[in-house]
Every structure is written in structure tokens, then in C-alpha cells.
Amino acid sequence: MKYPHRFFIAVFLLSSCANAFAARTVTLSSANPAVAAATIGPGAEVPIYSFTLNSTGTTTCDLTRVAFVTTGTYTAPADITTFKLWYSAGTSIAFATQLGVNLVATGAGTQTFAVFSALAMPQDKIYNFWITADVAAGATVGRTITVTPAITAANLTWASAPTMTVADFAGGTQTIGQTINTGTVSNPICKGASVNVSYSAYGTYTGGNVFTAQLSDAAGSFAAPTTIGTVTATVSGTIVATIPGGTANGTGYLIRVISSTPAVTGTSNSNGNITISTPMTYATSAVSQVTGNINSNCALINSILEIQVVVTGSCTPLSITQFNFNTTGSTNPPTDISKAKVYYTAQTQGFTTSQQFGTAVNYPSGAFTIDGIQP
Structure with a gap:
């Protein structure tokens, strides 16, 4: 007996924000006001609106257009010449990337950023956006521009529309002045x-x-x-x-x-x-001789002198660059002392050889100098 063949139908689902199996939600939000009211100077580029898009879900949405409405007494291009749209995963406009090209400003009314490559909003991604205005060098002091009403879902165009949640506000009034x-x-x-x-x-x-x-x-x-x-x-x-x-x-x-x-x-x-x-300054130093016998085994390092350097202040730290010594008390220093080294530690530490100052002086006899830098 022959077994019947089985056939399977495979369905390939398009990945889009409308995917019922992984619906995408984008939250549009801003501060209140979106940007604070301020005085804006002729010749400056200034932010006039800011908003945040926070996407959730497992699909990617592509933002393709942003529109906003301006009001105020400004004229274009006499007062405002261009608008720009910026975005960043961070919170500072200083590190933002321009989206698309400059938009030539028109008088009060709807302005639309429509010439830019689609911006993908990956899953669980937050982007911050800024709209800036270039103020003409000869702008009239006292004229104003405001982005109002707030940007809504209707102001954003997507390749495939997500579910939108909106909680943003209008911008504060920007007044042209010095x-x-x-x-x-x-x-x-x-x-x-x-x-x-x-x-x-x-x-x-x-x-x-x-x-x-x-x-x-x-x-x-x-x-x-x-x-x-x-x-x-x-x-x-x-x-x-x-x-x-x-x-x-x-x-x-x-x-x-x-x-x-x-x-x-x-x-x-x-x-x-x-x-x-207060700038750091040298105060005092105290020198103490280590008492007791020292080991004559040449393989050992013996601490024989301690110098405590005291400074005041903390600004522009000082660095010691030189120590001057003199060997006394030995009838034959070149034979008795194979090397002289200087080590330094923090105030509360005891003697340790972890940080050496300068280089060793071999067979010191009489006056000798050790140069270095103590950071």
C-alpha cells in the first residue's frame, strides 16, 4: 500500500509595522514646552522644537516625512532663512546628525521635511529630534517664531504606519534679539x-x-x-x-x-x-634617618632615609624633579653601597618599592643627584 503524499503550504509574512504578529508602537513625546522660550540672535542657528520617538515591538518602522507648523511675526527669508531636522540616540544636539537637507523657510504655516532617506526605527529604539532655525544676520529685533500646535501623529509619515501614542507639547516662543x-x-x-x-x-x-x-x-x-x-x-x-x-x-x-x-x-x-x-605650593619637608642595623646582603634593598614632603593647595599639582644627597658615615662608600635608589609612596603608606623615582646611582660616594619626575 502506498502512503499518500503530504503537502504543506508555507506563508511568508512581510515584516512591517502593521504585522499583526509583532505590532509596532511608537510613542511621540516632548518636554513642556518642547523647547523653552528664549531670545535668539541674528546670525545664529537655534533649536525651535524638540521631540522624542520611542519604538517598541519586533519590527522596523521607516520614518519618511516630518511636518510642523510655525506661527509668529517673523518673515522669511528676511528673519528666518532655513529649517533643519536633526536626530540622535543621545540627548544632546551637539552630537546629532542632520536628517535630509536644509528646508527653505516660508512664512508662518506648515513646513515639511520631505527630502530625506527613510530613517529606520528599529525595535526598542529611542531617537531624539530637534528642529533648528537659521536666523538671518539682518533679522528684525522683536519678531517671533513659535512651533505650535504640538507635532502630532498626523505630522509624521511612515513607510508602514505604526500605532502611535502621543504626549508632546508646543514649543516656547523664540524672540529675535541680541x-x-x-x-x-x-x-x-x-x-x-x-x-x-x-x-x-x-x-x-x-x-x-x-x-x-x-x-x-x-x-x-x-x-x-x-x-x-x-x-x-x-x-x-x-x-x-x-x-x-x-x-x-x-x-x-x-x-x-x-x-x-x-x-x-x-x-x-x-x-x-x-x-x-588654591594653587599647590611647597610647605615643608622632614627628613628622618632609619635607625638600626641594615642587612649587608647585596641582594636586599635597605631603607635608610625617609623624606616627608608637605604641600598646600590642590590646583596645578607640583612635581619633584631632583633630590641631592651626600654619603657620610662610611669609610668606603663605593664598597659599602652598590646602588642608591629613591622610591615614593602616599602619605599613609610605609616603605614600598612599587614606585621608583628616577634611576639608580651606582656606587654613590660623596655628593650625588637623582633626577626624575614624581607625577
């Missing part, structure tokens, strides 16, 4: 030391304008700022400032730049809290 952005500064800084304070000035500053670098108190407050440097200029640049020697030690200092004509208060330094402390 701005000064203070750059990064050295950290930590010693009392009495000089520091370069870079700044970017947006807008028009009149002849004779003075940019002033100000230091906050140790808590970051500018209620009673200290002037640490000035420069007469009308454009972006760098102020060579000096930290006063009497500044209290602290870890919460900030530096900002202000201008005189017009009077504009800039942002604080972009790298956040600064530590200011």
Missing part, C-alpha cells in the same frame, strides 16, 4: 590664574561696546558678579580674564559675558560648574 553665548572654559582653575573666555555675539553692537567676563559666586549666582576681564569689540571673540587671588575655594562657579552697548546679558559658560582652588 544674544551672547559664552563658550567652554578651562576647569579646574587656580586662584590668580588667567583663563580664556570665548563668546559668540549675535546681533549688532555699536562702536565702543565693551564685552565683560563676569564670575559668579561659588553657588553659581550672579547677584553680585566679579569682573574678571574685558575687551572692546563689536563681534565675537575671546576675553583673557584673571581669577582674583582672593576668590574662595568652590566647585559651583560660572562665567558669563555681558555687553555695554546695547546692554545684553549672555549665557553662562557652556561646560557648566567650574572648580576654583
Whole structure:
């Protein structure tokens, strides 16, 4: 008897966000407001909206278009020239990648990023997005731009639409005006030391304008700022400032730049809290002779002298580079001492040979020097 043949039908399912076996959900969210209200300077590129997409599921969705609505009194291109769309798996726009090409701005209304390669949203992936605006160098002070209403699911186009959950908000109003952005500064800084304070000035500053670098108190407050440097200029640049020697030690200092004509208060330094402390200085040293007999076995290392070096302050650590010694008490040093070495340890440690200073001096006799660097 012949057994009947069995036939199987195989079904291949397309991987898409609409896959019933692995449905994809994307959550659209933002801060409230999506970006804070701010003053934006002529000639600057500034964020006007930010949102986050968080995808869950086991399939990949492709984002193909983003639209948003602007309102305000701005005109294009006189005030706003272009918009850009950025994305990153991180939380900082500084490390974001531009998605697509620049979008030529139009007046208040719908703006659409439609010319970019589809952005794949893999499973369980979070991307942060920013929309930036390029402010024209000759923009009119006082005009505004706002992204409102908030971006919704209808503003996003997908190759295959996921299930959307929306919890985002409109952006804050951006007002065109004079701005000064203070750059990064050295950290930590010693009392009495000089520091370069870079700044970017947006807008028009009149002849004779003075940019002033100000230091906050140790808590970051500018209620009673200290002037640490000035420069007469009308454009972006760098102020060579000096930290006063009497500044209290602290870890919460900030530096900002202000201008005189017009009077504009800039942002604080972009790298956040600064530590200011006392420069390290040599205080004293104590020398003690190790007492007792030493082993004459040439294979052994014998500790015969201890030098305790005391310093004050912690800023710009010092490095010892040389020790001067003199052999006494031996009738024949070249015969009695085969090598002289210097080792160093932390204050609370006893003698150890784990960290050697410089190189050994063979058969020292009389005055001799050991050079090195103690980090």
C-alpha cells in the first residue's frame, strides 16, 4: 500500500509595522514646552522644537516625512532663512546628525521635511529630534517664531504606519534679539590664574561696546558678579580674564559675558560648574634617618632615609624633579653601597618599592643627584 503524499503550504509574512504578529508602537513625546522660550540672535542657528520617538515591538518602522507648523511675526527669508531636522540616540544636539537637507523657510504655516532617506526605527529604539532655525544676520529685533500646535501623529509619515501614542507639547516662543553665548572654559582653575573666555555675539553692537567676563559666586549666582576681564569689540571673540587671588575655594562657579552697548546679558559658560582652588605650593619637608642595623646582603634593598614632603593647595599639582644627597658615615662608600635608589609612596603608606623615582646611582660616594619626575 502506498502512503499518500503530504503537502504543506508555507506563508511568508512581510515584516512591517502593521504585522499583526509583532505590532509596532511608537510613542511621540516632548518636554513642556518642547523647547523653552528664549531670545535668539541674528546670525545664529537655534533649536525651535524638540521631540522624542520611542519604538517598541519586533519590527522596523521607516520614518519618511516630518511636518510642523510655525506661527509668529517673523518673515522669511528676511528673519528666518532655513529649517533643519536633526536626530540622535543621545540627548544632546551637539552630537546629532542632520536628517535630509536644509528646508527653505516660508512664512508662518506648515513646513515639511520631505527630502530625506527613510530613517529606520528599529525595535526598542529611542531617537531624539530637534528642529533648528537659521536666523538671518539682518533679522528684525522683536519678531517671533513659535512651533505650535504640538507635532502630532498626523505630522509624521511612515513607510508602514505604526500605532502611535502621543504626549508632546508646543514649543516656547523664540524672540529675535541680541544674544551672547559664552563658550567652554578651562576647569579646574587656580586662584590668580588667567583663563580664556570665548563668546559668540549675535546681533549688532555699536562702536565702543565693551564685552565683560563676569564670575559668579561659588553657588553659581550672579547677584553680585566679579569682573574678571574685558575687551572692546563689536563681534565675537575671546576675553583673557584673571581669577582674583582672593576668590574662595568652590566647585559651583560660572562665567558669563555681558555687553555695554546695547546692554545684553549672555549665557553662562557652556561646560557648566567650574572648580576654583588654591594653587599647590611647597610647605615643608622632614627628613628622618632609619635607625638600626641594615642587612649587608647585596641582594636586599635597605631603607635608610625617609623624606616627608608637605604641600598646600590642590590646583596645578607640583612635581619633584631632583633630590641631592651626600654619603657620610662610611669609610668606603663605593664598597659599602652598590646602588642608591629613591622610591615614593602616599602619605599613609610605609616603605614600598612599587614606585621608583628616577634611576639608580651606582656606587654613590660623596655628593650625588637623582633626577626624575614624581607625577
